[in-house]
Amino acid sequence: MIEDKRAKLIVVLILCSVLVAFPNVGIVKAEGTIYIRADGSVEGTDKIQRDGNVYTFTDNVYGEIVVEKDDVVINGADYSLHGSGDGVGIYVPNNGNLEIKNIKIHAFKFAIYFDYYSKNNNIISGNTLTNNTHYGIYVYSSNNSIFGNYIEDSGVGIQLVESYNNTIFQNKIVGNGEGIGFGSGGGHSTVYHNLIADNGYAFTFWASSHNTIYGNNLINNNNQVHAWVSSNNWDYDSRGNYWSDYNGTDTNNDGIGDTPYVISTSPEDYGDADSYPLMEPVDDTVIPEFPSWTPLLVMLFAVIVLAVIYKQKLHTSSSRVCYVIVNHFVTVRI
Incomplete structure (x- = not known):
């Protein structure tokens, strides 16, 4: 019994x-291609609710979203945008001053793509981008803020192309082919307080200079930096980055390594170095957490x-x- x-x-x-x-x-x-038209209307789904210039998910969405309107906020409200391994999750052909936030974007080639003619001054924040085969975030425009995102299992986490004066901070970029890429010109961007871990490369630069990178945790990447015809600043205000492969000493116990962390550049040596490498990782409290155990905890x-x-x-x-x-x-x- x-x-x-x-x-x-x-x-x-x-x-x-x-x-x-x-x-x-x-x-x-699959809902096919969904449009936010220039007149503000939504076509292709009933799962995105419009309130003025704010577009909010009311459920999970299956398909691609094309944004044809300037000055809008797209709020996923922690719902998901699902792909089928191809295409673009959110595509911005020639618009700007957008805010894209709180969306879980999964299984596209590009999760978020601002095309060549897209405009400046965009905010990309609080998104979870996973299993997107080519890029998590791909940006041609300038003066963007990219923060608080979790990006995993993509070809490149964040790619900037001909892009200037961006601010990238408090993101978690883990398990990608490349963490952050700077390509085909551009520069003068600031990258700080990010976790960039377990990637093939933490950073790649192709003819992109005068970027400032500091206060980041660069942990267990196969290669930390690949820089071609690029020279950048690797510390700010006597504060550098934490490099898990740094093997220097700290004889005065001030938390800063006694010798610089040297950055290799090609085809010639531009003398790049982190002059203030951190001996310990940056406090995790400045980098947001993205818990993935919630369903298991509820089940337990x-x-x-x-x-x-x-x-x-x-x-x-x-x-x-x-x-x-x-x-x-x-x-x-x-």
Whole structure:
């Protein structure tokens, strides 16, 4: 009898775990290309709600979004924009002064792409960009702020091309082919307080100079920097970066390495170096967390609650246990 009850409990736990972890699993249909038109209208989905110049997701969206209007805010409200391994998640052909925030963009070639004729002064913040095969963020425009994003499993996390005066800070860029790339000219951007870890390269530069990079955690990248015809500033106000492969000493215990971290450049040596390499990583409190364990923690909590209920009911007979989890009801006879 006890064994039978235990078997039933195991089935309940498995079912509840599935319901908690995947409460909205179902068949989804790609919505094709969605447009935010120049007149402000939305075409191709009913899952983006307009309120003036603010466009907010009301559910997960499956398809590509083309933005044809200036001066808008696209707020994902922590919903997802899903691709099928191709195309562009959010494509901006020739517009600007946009804010793109709080969207989970997954499985495109480009998650966010500001094309050659796109305009300046954009904000890209608080997004989670994963499994986008080519680029997480690709930007031609200038004077942009890119902050608070989590970018993983892309060819390049952030790519700037012919782009000037950008500010990139408090992002987590991990597990990509390249972390941040500067290409085909451009420069005078500031990069600070980012975690750039476990990438093929942390930084790549192609004819891009006068960028300032400081206060970043550069950890376990296969290569830290590749710079071609580029010379940049690797510290600011007597503060450099944390390099996990730095092997210098700190004899006066001021937290700064005694010798510079030398940056190799080609085809000639421009003398680039981080003159104030940090001996310890930058405090994580300046870099936002993006927890990925939430579903598992919820599921663990549900299992614990069920175990307590089972223990209380184990000594009763013919009881009816109703488990209510995320609007699902499971009835078990014990």
